[in-house]
Amino acid sequence: MGLLDQEFSDSNIVITKAEDLLNWARLSSLWQLGFGLACCAIEMMATSASHYDFDRFGVIPRPSPRQSDIIIISGTVTLKMALRIKRLYEQMPDPKYIISMGSCSNCGGPYWEHGYHVLKGVDRVIPVDVYVPGCPPRPEALLEGLLKLQEKIRTESLSKKSA
Numbered sequence: 001m002g003l004l005d006q007e008f009s010d011s012n013i014v015i016t017k018a019e020d021l022l023n024w025a026r027l028s029s030l031w032q033l034g035f036g037l038a039c040c041a042i043e044m045m046a047t048s049a050s051h052y053d054f055d056r057f058g059v060i061p062r063p064s065p066r067q068s069d070i071i072i073i074s075g076t077v078t079l080k081m082a083l084r085i086k087r088l089y090e091q092m093p094d095p096k097y098i099i100s101m102g103s104c105s106n107c108g109g110p111y112w113e114h115g116y117h118v119l120k121g122v123d124r125v126i127p128v129d130v131y132v133p134g135c136p137p138r139p140e141a142l143l144e145g146l147l148k149l150q151e152k153i154r155t156e157s158l159s160k161k162s163a
């Protein structure tokens with residue numbers, strides 16, 4: 001059942017579970033910590049621009065991890081940057097979500113074999129909810145990744161996520 005489980009005939013009362021209501025609010029207002037690392041970030045920025053319009057899904061960029069629900073790791077994660085990403089993740093309030101955007105962030109990308117300075121997947125330092133493949137992924141792919149994350153949040157148990 002969706003958010004509006006029952007609607008009374010006068011159209012002014014709806015009944016639903018508190019968990020469904022909170023999940024709906026959360027998935028509809030995912031504030032994003034702006035965090036571009038390399039070429040994939042250009043596609044992430046294009047997704048926020050008027051043509052693809054990330055805002056219509058409630059994804060609004062924020063300058064601070066304290067105000068953010070989601071990080072989109074878009075680009076090459078160097079070993080130096082990995083610890084900073086972990087620190088930013090730890091500064092975000094629960095519940096928090098990660099989208100890994102692009103091959104570099106997913107598995108090291110073109111640097112997976114000989115890139116001595118590149119982490120072979122950001123999931124080695126933080127838990128990833130959704131992986132978006134591509135080098136770089138197009139904005140449509142990132143939007144698809146966001147919809148997958150929203151599906152996940154819709155069925156989430158709040159007690160489990162914040163534990």
Ligand code: SF4
Nearest residue numbers: 039040103104135136
């Ligand atoms: S996945 Fe490709 S496009 Fe994205 S940061 Fe790596 S090299 Fe650049």
